[in-house]
Amino acid sequence: MGVLNVTPDSFSDGGRFLGPDAALAQAKALIAAGADMIDIGGESTRPGAEPVSEAEEIARVVPVVAALAREARTTLSIDTMKPAVARAAVAAGATMWNDVTALRHADDSLATAAALGCEVVLMHMRGEPRTMQASPRYDDVVAEVAGFLEGRAAAAMQAGVARDRIWLDPGIGFGKTKGHNLALIANLERLTALGFPVLLGASRKSFLGRIDGTAAAADDRLGGSLAVALAVARAGVRAVRVHDVRETVQALAVQAAVAQAKA
Ligand code: HH2
Numbered sequence: 593m594g595v596l597n598v599t600p601d602s603f604s605d606g607g608r609f610l611g612p613d614a615a616l617a618q619a620k621a622l623i624a625a626g627a628d629m630i631d632i633g634g635e636s637t638r639p640g641a642e643p644v645s646e647a648e649e650i651a652r653v654v655p656v657v658a659a660l661a662r663e664a665r666t667t668l669s670i671d672t673m674k675p676a677v678a679r680a681a682v683a684a685g686a687t688m689w690n691d692v693t694a695l696r697h698a699d700d701s702l703a704t705a706a707a708l709g710c711e712v713v714l715m716h717m718r719g720e721p722r723t724m725q726a727s728p729r730y731d732d733v734v735a736e737v738a739g740f741l742e743g744r745a746a747a748a749m750q751a752g753v754a755r756d757r758i759w760l761d762p763g764i765g766f767g768k769t770k771g772h773n774l775a776l777i778a779n780l781e782r783l784t785a786l787g788f789p790v791l792l793g794a795s796r797k798s799f800l801g802r803i804d805g806t807a808a809a810a811d812d813r814l815g816g817s818l819a820v821a822l823a824v825a826r827a828g829v830r831a832v833r834v835h836d837v838r839e840t841v842q843a844l845a846v847q848a849a850v851a852q853a854k855a
Contacts, residue, residue, distance in 0.1 A: 594622030633671030661685020706752030718767025793833030
């Protein structure tokens with residue numbers, strides 16, 4: 593899954609693809625690089641980000657979704673917590689709703705997902721983007737995230753979302769320390785065991801720059817991003833949400849070829 597942020601303030605590519613033409617060109621580049629899905633977002637969820645109005649978010653993403661739906665066969669995912677934005681994006685051709693609040697943001701989130709009939713990504717987040725990195729604490733982060741996601745999947749199904757439409761995501765970096773992120777990545781089988789496809793996004797996130805002691809900047813975390821993609825692919829995730837599609841596709845292909853060559 594290639595990331596397309598149509599925002600002025602996303603942490604690694606904010607402001608670069610804000611106009612519809614630039615966004616469209618970037619989406620096409622991601623598809624040419626091998627992305628099977630494009631995740632289009634009009635509101636940054638980086639730690640400390642300020643909320644965006646519904647109308648502004650729709651104005652940012654819908655033209656891009658509509659143009660891509662006309663031109664490309666790739667799965668289009670809308671990264672939003674707002675039901676109205678999801679509705680507008682699905683009407684324009686998106687078939688997946690990626691919600692970092694796991695359909696908890698609005699009273700009608702669950703019902704909207706059921707009515708839209710699209711695929712939904714339920715992601716774990718502790719707190720909200722503005723404050724989530726303040727001092728996240730868990731007794732057992734893997735058990736708590738797995739329990740939360742299992743509960744949200746049950747709530748979604750209860751509201752009428754079909755079981756085969758549901759994806760789960762541990763929400764790397766959303767209310768989590770470096771240690772929490774690493775524990776989730778290292779114990780992913782506890783999530784895949786729930787029986788839903790798992791999506792994971794660690795691409796360019798800040799904890800990657802704090803592991804080798806170099807404090808690498810966002811655009812200097814490709815090595816760490818690839819290391820996570822390879823590890824979680826081995827652990828059975830169905831999709832990785834990344835900025836560097838070409839490099840990730842190549843790394844995954846080589847890993848798969850090596851696995852196949854094993855005697
Ligand atoms: N991470 C980000 C945004 N949306 N959705 C899912 N399902 N999983 C993630 O890990 C995830 C996500 C944050 O990254 P990015 O979109 O690059 O930045 P920003 O939120 O600043 O736009």
